[in-house]
Amino acid sequence: MFYDAGMKSAGPGRLIRMRVKRLEKFITRLKRMPAVRNSHLCVGLDSDYTRIPDFIKKGRTVQDALFSFNRMIIEETWDLAVAYKINVSFYSLHGDAGLSALARTNRYVRERVPETPILADVKRSEIGSAVRMVAVELFDRLGFDGVMVTPWFGVDTLKDFLVDDTKGVVVYVHDSNPSAVEIQDLLLADGRRVYEVVAEKVAGEWNLNGNVFAEGGATYPEALRKIRRIVGDEMPLLVAGVGPQGGTLSALDGLFGNGGRRLLVNSSRGVIFAGVAENDADYRRSVRSAAQTLRERLLAMAGGIGK
């Protein structure tokens, strides 16, 4: 099993990772990235196999195609990306082949850019002893630095992930999908909405060791603004739903936080499937151009940092 064997080997990247790991809290590492990259772009490696171009799939196994595609995306975006976010479902769908490709991808990030955090977009929200099992799977086996969870079961879901302070937890406070409002926007007796309570807990009692932060969807600008007000200007805020999901960048106005560097904006399909060309060089150019364009628009909105 590749992701068993591989995680035990200790190449130079692994050693660098161990060093970073021992020295730094997750949140410190994450907060530094927008300045390091002069960017707010988080790239989502939601690599739907059916959409990977044929020039990559041809002659390759599913595992090799998934990994080769991701490596190409990372090569073209590593200097623009403050983090990578990976939806595990796009890999576990393929069983061992997919999960091995995912572990190889995470190892490649470690070796190439050990400073860049990798977030597991799993929406798994276990309780009890199962949380520790998910932590071993995602952090040790697959090589993630952070995990994204739903708040439905309360703090029990978060606490075992936070035992190691080099690991972080992102809470889906308000997501970008159409039916997100059904539960998240319910109006409470005290005048708040359900997601506002979640935002308060993320900023307060759930933030057990300072490594918890919030996610919001660009398709609900008012909710995003409220979340920023509640969590304050120092906490990183991860925004999903820009681009193909319908969210516009104007929803991000005024949300960049301290120094204009506390916002992470995820783009998945908008970057990784930006290429239409059926050859390596042109596809790379399209991906890089899409990532650069989004990065520059975000920098302009953040107040021209570093310009």
Place this chain on the structure above:
Amino acid sequence: MFYDAGMKSAGPGRLIRMRVKRLEKFITRLKRMPAVRNSHLCVGLDSDYTRIPDFIKKGRTVQDALFSFNRMIIEETWDLAVAYKINVSFYSLHGDAGLSALARTNRYVRERVPETPILADVKRSEIGSAVRMVAVELFDRLGFDGVMVTPWFGVDTLKDFLVDDTKGVVVYVHDSNPSAVEIQDLLLADGRRVYEVVAEKVAGEWNLNGNVFAEGGATYPEALRKIRRIVGDEMPLLVAGVGPQGGTLSALDGLFGNGGRRLLVNSSRGVIFAGVAENDADYRRSVRSAAQTLRERLLAMAGGIGK
């Protein structure tokens, strides 16, 4: 990869499964089971490798030990169990070895007792195209009949699972863990609690093809009673948290629904780790005895059905 190769083979069990699959809706199958087994017991195969007895682990790989343990539990409980519920984290923790053991377990259930539904306790609540990927993974690759999801993202999480009406969805309306109340019990402006809204949606607008039902925790008896009132006496209700998690059977009083046969009570650790003996025969006896005892207590509460 065992669970790729295996799922393609068509043994007699597979043929039976295909026949059942073509003929019946998930909910019809599930509702029939309490009468078929004269039982309300759902057995949770949360087979924590570290707790599997040594006489099983000795000389076996992780995959073989997990599968052999599950086969033993199924052999001792198949005639008492109306369903099996499996928390996928206990398997994915071990990578391919664990997931292969899980797929083998599900195939064994198909072959031995094709009438018994198997529920994936994953608490994964995807949205968008990722839902279809999880459906392929859980239903086609791993061989589950139903999936358990959190309601946080609304109906978007459910709808793609329900395309095939031989598959079901269980929604965590109110769970058994201590911090479940943090979000689930928030008081709304209209006097309801958040979980009551979820129960209403499960019984109504989310129940797109009749294959959706509710889960509640025995540690919150008042919430359980409200859920039963809201979803009505015809909908199956799955209860977790009995036994080691602190819920008492008295919490189930009056909740058995139509004919006393609409309640499924899950026990995981209380059954599968009931054995203390370090040999096969005694361990089996302990497991069977624990399952039988719980079954009989539930039957007595349900009004002595079949007695």
